[in-house]
Amino acid sequence: MITLFLIGIGTGNPDHLTAEAAKAIGEADLILIPLKGEDKADLAGLRLDICKRWVTRPEARIExxxxPVRDPATPDYLTRVSDWHDSIAQIWQDRIRAHLDAGGGTRIALLVWGDPSLYDSTLRIAERVSHALPLRLRVIPGITAIxxxxxxxxxxxxxxxxAVVITTGRNLRRDGWPPGAQTVVVMLDSGGAFCTLGAADVSIWWGAYLGLPEQMLISGPLTGVSAQIVTERARARERHGWIMxxxxxxKPVAAP
Structure with a gap:
């Protein structure tokens, strides 16, 4: 039986790791780290820095x-993402099998940005892998971006x-303000979905690179700071090659 650890690592600050997460990293026999392209090399670098801090067993392997990238030729978004998950799951399977065939241990770990339970597909990919390999899944919660x-x-x-609603930039653009919500948290926005609201009574608290030395914060009335956020976000993405x-x-609380 293979134990697959999905370890929440917060937003990239090594101090965000819980004691449970650090222990799981230290016990892993194989840690798999994705490379998302040259522009996002910093993301892999942050994961590797965490491993250097907590991996102490000489027999542990870091790979x-x-x-893979999503196929832009697939028009349907959900189909495109599902196919992408299938491709990632196949890579996990191949790497785990190769590791075991070489005599490696059965404790496999992946370091998940934020928390594995919130707007992250690692659990869905792990389910695909479990159809091909005997997995026992252990999820280590992490500090979320929220x-x-x-x-x-x-x-x-x-x-x-x-009430609080957690949604995506795609949904905010398509559906507008969620009915009944006083507060809306927006994740996975490719940029500027809040500009579609045009609501004079909405305030925004925005942050990027949270917990890192590059952290950026802007807050205020949406109509007053939206253009500033769009501009600063574009500059930061150009400067670093990536942005999270x-x-x-x-909205203000309605008067009783």
Missing amino acids: TFAL QALCAAHAIPLNDLAS DIYLLR
């Missing part, structure tokens, strides 16, 4: 693999007794 954002701005996630950002939108 990188090239992450927690890091609220902490950086020193704000609570929700207003008193009000998240934002919280909030």
Whole structure:
């Protein structure tokens, strides 16, 4: 039986690791690290830095693999993502089998940005692998970008007794403000979905590279700071070659 550890590592700051996560990394026989292209080499580098800090067993192996890209020729988004997950699962299977065939141990780990349970597909990919290999899955929760954002701005996630909706930039563009929500957290935005709202009463708390030395924070009335966020985001992406950002939108509490 293979034990597959999916380890939440926070937003890239090594200090975000929990004691449980550090222990799991230290016990792994094989750690698989994806490479997402030259522009995102920093992401792999941050994972490797974490491994250098917590991997102490000389027999432990750290392997990188090239992450496949989604096929732009597939028009349907969900089909395109599902096919992409199939390709990643096949790579995991091949790497794990090769490791075991070489006499490696059965504790396999992947370091997951943020938390494996929230807007991350690692669990779905692991399910595919479990159809081909005998897996026992262990999920180690991590600090989410939502927690890091609220902490950086020193704000609570929700207003008193009000609802919070967590969604994506794609959904915000398509559907607008979620019905019944006082607060909306937006993840996986390719940039500027908040500009489609045009709501004068909405405030925004935006952050990028949370927990890292490059951390950026902007907050204020949406209509007053949206252009600034779009500009600064584009500059940061150009400067670093990649960006991970998240934002919280909030409407004022209605008068009783």
